[in-house]
Amino acid sequence: MLFTEEHNEIRRTVASFVEKEVNPFVDQWEEEGIFPAHEVFQKAGKLGLLGISKPVEFGGMGLDYSYSMAAMEQWGLVTCGSIPMAVGVQTDMATPALARFGSDELRRQFLVPAIAGDMVTSIGVSEPHAGSDVAAIKTTARKKDGDYVINGSKMWITNSTQADYIVVLANTSDEQKHKNKSLIVVPTDTPGFSTSERLNKLGMRSSDTAQLFFDDVVVPESYRIGEEGKGFQMQMMQFQEERLAGAVMTIKGLEQCITNTVDYTSQREAFGKSLIENQIVHMRLAEMQMEIEALRALCYQACELYVGGGDPTLLASYAKLKAGQLTRRIPSDCLQFWGGMGYMWDNPVSRSMRDLRLTSIGGGADEVMLGIIGKRLGLGTER
Numbered sequence: 001m002l003f004t005e006e007h008n009e010i011r012r013t014v015a016s017f018v019e020k021e022v023n024p025f026v027d028q029w030e031e032e033g034i035f036p037a038h039e040v041f042q043k044a045g046k047l048g049l050l051g052i053s054k055p056v057e058f059g060g061m062g063l064d065y066s067y068s069m070a071a072m073e074q075w076g077l078v079t080c081g082s083i084p085m086a087v088g089v090q091t092d093m094a095t096p097a098l099a100r101f102g103s104d105e106l107r108r109q110f111l112v113p114a115i116a117g118d119m120v121t122s123i124g125v126s127e128p129h130a131g132s133d134v135a136a137i138k139t140t141a142r143k144k145d146g147d148y149v150i151n152g153s154k155m156w157i158t159n160s161t162q163a164d165y166i167v168v169l170a171n172t173s174d175e176q177k178h179k180n181k182s183l184i185v186v187p188t189d190t191p192g193f194s195t196s197e198r199l200n201k202l203g204m205r206s207s208d209t210a211q212l213f214f215d216d217v218v219v220p221e222s223y224r225i226g227e228e229g230k231g232f233q234m235q236m237m238q239f240q241e242e243r244l245a246g247a248v249m250t251i252k253g254l255e256q257c258i259t260n261t262v263d264y265t266s267q268r269e270a271f272g273k274s275l276i277e278n279q280i281v282h283m284r285l286a287e288m289q290m291e292i293e294a295l296r297a298l299c300y301q302a303c304e305l306y307v308g309g310g311d312p313t314l315l316a317s318y319a320k321l322k323a324g325q326l327t328r329r330i331p332s333d334c335l336q337f338w339g340g341m342g343y344m345w346d347n348p349v350s351r352s353m354r355d356l357r358l359t360s361i362g363g364g365a366d367e368v369m370l371g372i373i374g375k376r377l378g379l380g381t382e383r
Helices: 005-032 037-046 065-075 082-093 096-101 104-116 231-248 251-267 279-307 313-343 348-360 366-376
Strands: 121-124 140-144 147-158 165-171 181-187 193-195 209-220
Touching: 005 037, 005 065, 005 082, 037 082, 037 104, 065 082, 065 231, 065 251, 065 279, 082 121, 082 147, 082 231, 096 104, 096 181, 096 231, 121 147, 140 165, 147 165, 147 181, 165 231, 181 209, 181 231, 231 279, 231 313, 251 279, 251 313, 251 348, 279 313, 313 348, 313 366
Parallel strands: 121 165
Antiparallel strands: 140 147, 147 209, 165 181, 193 209
């Protein structure tokens, strides 16, 4: 994939923003268990970073997805995983279907402020019993007098306690499970909507994640995105951008694990020489960097196919799976070279191990990616 000066300018802008507006405060936000999403997003929105591939008429830059991917890779420079994930939810998970299929009025009301950073948004798909199995959700939205009445709950929802609206996937009919779902915008100040306390997670500590509750929540039918019953298909389309974003945003974090480990093992001496002089250490670090470059190339190839109008599902699944595997292995292997220092809570590599572990779970678990890949390749009994 060829990058233009415009790609490079977006990269520089994100990197500068992360250096000045995010990383100096990460440790504080991690300790507090939340970051100020409205404040950070408004600053990012003023730079155009939340609408890179969104329509110009609704405040976006109107660029193709390769520019968004260039930005997402740079968001990985944040010294924790929470903020890149929160940005990814805003740009690549909650708003793609709204931008593509929403009515003009719906986009003016909800997409424009999300791009500007004036509204924080979230995507409500997973439920306590239905994570990767999206078709199994039970939340309902029943029509009544031109409105939808929504009942149910959602689980593990990023940005949820600060969100101004949630894009909710709900069952809007009793049709077959792949044809009965719709995406509906639900403002969080609507009566009957509530959240749990922030969930206490292993990693992503500064991300506000909670369970959502819908108790006779009433919103207008006009808040539905696109056609009724097309929500499952729209969500599957959104997943491709989510998975590409999720994969590419791990790259810089993984590289930082290696950089930090090279620095430490170059200084730390044992048995009369620096740790990095041991063949097992420097060869494994070299192999890790090679694997990251392979992931980067795979992400770029998938993006190029997507931008060219092709179906990126197979390559996006490859990239998401590979990212999940590497985010399990590389931080853990790097931590091993730190010894006891690596086991400390505030060690950057241990934070990466906790934060990046989610890559194998969120947006479709590794096993789901393998299932998609198998079906696409015609493997197994289900053809």
